[in-house]
Amino acid sequence: MKKDFRERLDVVFAYGVTQKKIGLVDGSVVFEEAAENFGVDGVSVFKKIVEYLKSKNVFNCTTIDGDFVSLDGFYSKIKKSGKWVIPVNAGGMSFRFGSVLDREHCFLVVQEIDFNLNTNWDELVSIFCDEIFFVQAWVSNAEFNFWQNQTDVDLFVKKGVSQSDLKIISNGLPPPLDISIVDISSNPGRRILRDGYVEAIGRKMWLSDLFWKPVGFERKIKIFKNDNFIVREKGSIVIVETDGICFLDDASRGKQLSLREALYG
Numbered sequence: 001m002k003k004d005f006r007e008r009l010d011v012v013f014a015y016g017v018t019q020k021k022i023g024l025v026d027g028s029v030v031f032e033e034a035a036e037n038f039g040v041d042g043v044s045v046f047k048k049i050v051e052y053l054k055s056k057n058v059f060n061c062t063t064i065d066g067d068f069v070s071l072d073g074f075y076s077k078i079k080k081s082g083k084w085v086i087p088v089n090a091g092g093m094s095f096r097f098g099s100v101l102d103r104e105h106c107f108l109v110v111q112e113i114d115f116n117l118n119t120n121w122d123e124l125v126s127i128f129c130d131e132i133f134f135v136q137a138w139v140s141n142a143e144f145n146f147w148q149n150q151t152d153v154d155l156f157v158k159k160g161v162s163q164s165d166l167k168i169i170s171n172g173l174p175p176p177l178d179i180s181i182v183d184i185s186s187n188p189g190r191r192i193l194r195d196g197y198v199e200a201i202g203r204k205m206w207l208s209d210l211f212w213k214p215v216g217f218e219r220k221i222k223i224f225k226n227d228n229f230i231v232r233e234k235g236s237i238v239i240v241e242t243d244g245i246c247f248l249d250d251a252s253r254g255k256q257l258s259l260r261e262a263l264y265g
Contacts, residue, residue, distance in 0.1 A: 005248065008111035008142040009121055012198050014133040014210055015039030016104035039133045042084030042097040043075075045108055048127045050075050053091050061090035092117050103193045105135060111142050125206050129237050135210040138202030140189065141248050148189030151181040188256035189247060201259045203247055205240045212238075219263060228258050 016038055050071045053059075060070050064087045069077075071090065078084045087096040092114035099106035108128075112119060125137045147161065156163050167183040184190045192199040196214050212220045220238060224231050230241040242259065245252055 003115050003118070005246075006112040006115060006117075006142040007119065007121070007139055008109060008145060009119075009124060009137060009139050010198070010200065010202075011108040011110075011125070011128055011137040012135040013040035013045075013106050013108075013128075013131065014104065014135055014196060015041075015099050015106035016101065039104075040106060040131060041082075042099075042106070043079050043082065045097055045128075046075055046078060046084050046095075049095055052124060052127055056091055058091040061088040063088050089113060093119070100193055104196050105193075105198070107198070121204065129206060129208070129235070133210070134208050134237075135197050136205065136207050138200055138205040140200075140202040141246060144248055145189055148187045149184060149191055151184060153180055153182055156182070188253055188260055199264050201247070201256060201263065203242045203245065207238045207240065209236060215263065219265075223262055226262050228255070229262070 053061075053071060058071070060068060061074055062068050063074070074088060078086075084097045087094060089095075092112065094109075094111045094113055096109045096111075097106070110124065121139050128134050128137070150156070153163070153166075153168060155161075156166065167186075168180050169183045171177075171179050171181045173179075189201065194214065197211050207220075223229070223238070223240060230243055232239050240259070240263075242252075242255060245255055247256055
């Protein structure tokens with residue numbers, strides 16, 4: 001049966017730069033100029049993706065530039081350069097990797113392109129959960145997620161999306177940079193970049209201790225007592241589900257806000 005929606009998976013890993021303190025100069029701490037990265041890199045993430053796709057009998061990918069290449073060939077290319085920058089499509093899905101250095105995390109976004117996919121997200125997430133720098137992952141409706149985080153008023157007009165319920169505000173910049181934007185601060189599906197993690201929700205979430213550390217371990221204890229969600233632990237990962245409710249629109253707003261409150265306050 002063909003689905004009428006597509007889903008996306010967001011995965012967050014710890015990533016940052018460690019500088020070594022070498023002493024004091026005039027009372028100020030001085031650091032080495034040479035910095036050392038910690039966390040996950042895109043090349044190692046893509047290697048796991050290659051292994052996963054091959055297990056599904058997928059051996060080739062298409063880059064955003066339209067180049068059709070083998071997965072092994074693309075992996076060899078990014079391994080040589082030391083970084084994964086170009087998004088790729090393979091197996092009916094798109095794969096994109098990036099980093100937010102000032103927030104000390106990096107991310108992988110996997111989105112279904114084909115409507116007829118019924119992706120086993122548990123299987124895909126499992127290849128990353130054993131990674132010591134794994135922070136969190138969540139599944140969301142791709143289209144709902146997009147509009148919940150869209151601030152461009154003109155895009156709503158171009159796509160013919162109703163603007164009747166939108167709250168329009170200024171971006172707060174001085175002229176001539178000031179423009180009107182959509183206020184998403186009350187959207188339950190909004191994403192907020194935090195130090196070491198992303199404040200977001202999904203119909204299914206995987207949360208490690210690297211997530212609970214900044215959010216608060218007391219919230220980990222409380223979520224197990226929350227009857228609104230199905231919560232279980234697999235190894236060191238807490239899995240939170242919404243009992244079959246998909247976040248597709250405002251019909252599930254109450255459930256979305258409840259989950260957001262439980263996790264982030």
